[in-house]
Amino acid sequence: MARKLMLCGVSVLTMASCFTAHAQDRSEQGKLSLGLGVAWSPSPYRSYDNKAWPLPVASxxxxxxxxxxxxxxxxxxxxxxxxxxxALSPIGNRFRHEDSRNSQLRQLKDRDLSAQLGLQWQTKGTWGRVALAAQKEVTGHGGGHVFDANYSYAMPFGSAVVITPMVGVAYTSSALNDYYYGVSRKEALRSGLPAYRSGSSSAPYAGASAFIKLGARWSAVGTFRYSRLADEISDSPMVHGDSTVGYSAALMYRF
Incomplete structure (x- = not known):
């Protein structure tokens, strides 16, 4: 099988890095794997109903x-x-006002899923893998930029299990942060929340992925990612807390 959801809140990047690590096995190249998984991450938004997301995945x-x-x-x-x-990849932040139990947040506009397009570079060796990405939001939701740098190291345990820890930092421009965490003057008047404009931010993160070979064609992938929220996000009146944790798991079949 060949191998961030956060989805910014769900670990899209961590999952992508897991697939990248296993793509280094030349015997797996040119083969298609499809699967279905689930991703879950407590939202940083206040009084928000957290839901698991179904996650179709391909490799x-x-x-x-x-x-x-x-x-x-x-x-x-x-x-x-x-x-x-x-590369084209999702930005998985999302806010649905009806999913909040806070009466003020229920007066705000929804913030939708986004996509980002840009360049990704990686290099690998016996010492691990370094990856850099510079991407722009392309779905009209703020139009900001995301820059990411991370290091990961794949550790095999026998022939069936590979654990890959990762550390990194992500920079998000003010335009994209403001789309997801800003409160406009019109929203402030309607909700009673203070108006807020979010600035650009840098957020460190750490995580790990696991690849488990279950047979000749079946395999399982699991990921975990912890992200520290910058003050530009945690200071938003929409947000409660200063960190997020994302999990995902998928069952894959190789054709």
């Missing part, structure tokens, strides 16, 4: 194109140890 590593969990990309340059690609 494919071709000569030029790839699918890594929820991300799709095309390689612009590739060598035995490094890769430069253009």
């Amino acid at each position: 494919y590593e071709g000569q030029r194109f790839f699918l890594r969990g929820p991300s799709f990309g095309a390689r612009l340059w590739n060598s035995s140890s490094s890769e430069l690609a253009v």
Whole structure:
């Protein structure tokens, strides 16, 4: 099988990194894996009903194109140890006012799922893998930018299990933060919340993924990610808390 949901709140990047690590096995390249999973992350929004998200996932590593969990990309340059690609991936933040139990937050507009498009670069060796990404929101939800840098190290346990811890930092521009965590003057008048404009932020995170081979064609993937929220987000009147934790799991079948 070849191998962030947070979905910003669910670990899309952690899941994509898990698939990337297993794509390094040349015997798996050119093979398609499909699966269904679930992702769950307590929302940073105040008094919010948290729900598990169904998560269709795919994994494919071709000569030029790839699918890594929820991300799709095309390689612009590739060598035995490094890769430069253009990729489309989801930004999984979401706010539905009807899912909040807070009467003031129920007066706010919804914030929808977004997508980001941009460049991703990675290099790997016996020491692990370093990945960098520079992407722009392309679905009209703030139009901001996200920059991400992370390090991961795949640790095999026998021939059937691989554990991959990861650490990184993500920078999000003010436009995208403000879309998800800002409160406009019109919303403030309607809800009674103070108006708020969010600035750009840098947030460290840490996580891990697990790949478990269950047989000739079946495998399971699980991920965990802890993210520290920057003050520009935690100071929002929409937010309660200063961190998020995301989990996901999927069962995959290789064709």
